[in-house]
Amino acid sequence: MKYDRIPSKLFIANRSKFIQDMQPNSLAVFNSNDIYPISADSTMPFQQHRDIFYLSGVDQEESILVLFPDAKDEKHREVLFLRETNEHIAVWEGEKLTKEAAFEVSGIKTVYWLSQFDTIFKTLMAEAESIYLNTNEHLRANTEVQTREDRFIESCKEKYPAHIYRKSAPIMHKIRSVKERTELELMLHACSITEKGIRRILPFIKPGVYEYEIEAELIHEFVRNRSRGFAYTPIIASGKNACVLHYIDNNNICNDGDVILLDVGAEYANYASDLSRSFPVNGRYTQRQKEVYNAVLRVKKFAETLLVPGTVLAEYHKEVGLFMEKELIQLGLIDQTDVKNQNPDWPAYKKYFMHGTSHYIGLDTHDVGPWNEPMKAGMVFTCEPGIYIQEEGLGIRIEDDLVVQETGAPVNLMATIPIEADEIEDLMNS
Incomplete structure (x- = not known):
């Protein structure tokens, strides 16, 4: 091994x-x-x-x-x-x-x-x-x-x-579902390998690069750091490809003006990491791209505050959905009429945010755990809101892995991986 x-x-x-x-x-x-x-x-x-x-x-x-x-x-x-x-x-x-x-x-x-x-x-x-x-x-x-x-x-x-x-x-x-300290250390190590991969590709991403070239850079960095490779099939989706939730072809060229959505993570010792970031191919977000990016980031920061003991996942996803609804209204993607006339089983926000916000992670990327019981300290969840605007060819997803604590905010195992839009732009242009 x-x-x-x-x-x-x-x-x-x-x-x-x-x-x-x-x-x-x-x-x-x-x-x-x-x-x-x-x-x-x-x-x-x-x-x-x-x-x-x-x-x-x-x-x-x-x-x-x-x-x-x-x-x-x-x-x-x-x-x-x-x-x-x-x-x-x-x-x-x-x-x-x-x-x-x-x-x-x-x-x-x-x-x-x-x-x-x-x-x-x-x-x-x-x-x-x-x-x-x-x-x-x-x-x-x-x-x-x-x-x-x-x-x-x-x-x-x-x-x-x-x-x-x-x-x-x-x-x-x-x-x-409740991790031992040693398991958390292994997961943190997997996340640190993922960070090495992300920092490797930030200066590499440019107009004209193919999605599979980015995949190659990542697998190189993961394996050289004693990972077996990707914890799951990587998603490297530029432009309109980012609106396909499970896009795995990774065979298109990255064009100037596009945002590229990466959903990737290294494994280590069979433990998974799961990261999503959305980077501007040319190193600078447009005003609209940054608006959408920051809206997703605000939803993520709100969702993290709910990852505490006692939270039930079903209610958690509803609360995050209501917060996302407000952000989509501000972005002009839906309005109060859409909300008023929505199907309760498929709310209006689902047009642009159609997946869940969190899942268990551990030995499996989608790890096992009780879905109808309150969260406990030591559980680890992804937090991954997204907005996907097919008519604009723009998909943004931001994701980290977080450990529920006995008290206070969850611990982010990916806290050192660049996430703020300005920081990403600075790193891509340094």
Whole structure:
């Protein structure tokens, strides 16, 4: 791995939190992701399933974690199963975790090779009354592809039909949403890499540069700082492209007079950062562009004041929408008649600000977390209002990542990344 080893105490603490919410005499199973094929012998780069990583720190394919806190044999209360390594694998694929190395990473003492899983699991299931299965219950999940976890769930239910089956997702969503100090440090590091990328491209952006050239500059800076690369598919959208919310072609030329919207972020140690900035291609905003930019920035600053314990996301988004409504009226984009005649299910402001303001972020860019419960200290949210004016070919989005505090304002993990319009212009023209 490119990143420095994470202290095993993080994963020990995470397992302890999960176990506290388990029912008596239950075990839980977490599988790694597959390496997904493209065609012939080509594959996509491996990325670990975030849940097994969160609980063990194991960042390797063909791995299984079993938690059984009430197991009669103490050594079977936390068990890792790993693909057995050998000299051939070391030569062709590189070093894999040994049992000793797996303990150093995870703090789990009992490590078996994967070939032993069926036999040992059968013994554990004979003791257990129920089993937690790790289904993907993220609200935005696309579940068309069958995963290694899915195959295990099918097999388990077929072999052990008499057990009680429970869901690990509600527990994982709760505990993953509140970050430990070590996690916040990793996320801050990911944000610092993103800042390096932004400061690299500010003097690079000029009329005539292609969007993909900016993407290339960013990936260079991210990887040279020990990131795997982008935490998600980057959006580098100049001119009218910025009005396409998920524009990812990044293949157009940046023209004089346009604003370029960047929604990019580096990952570090599987933790994501998520940044949006909107820069003038020629280094100077027009008066209209600056008006719209500053309106978005005011909405963002207002929204940040609501990221405090006790806030419920559904109400938060409504309040931000009402503030945005006032800004759009001042910009002449909507008027009081539009507001009076609006559909309550799709308010007038949605014509120019059609997405939400915040989402959880952590191991996933759109991280898991409870959507209908009050915010808690230690939760991390994006804050990303935007205004998209198709008739003007102008899209502005501004986004940072913020940590909810026990009291007071949230901590901005991206506070040192340029955000004020005047500062951006100065940096682009220095």
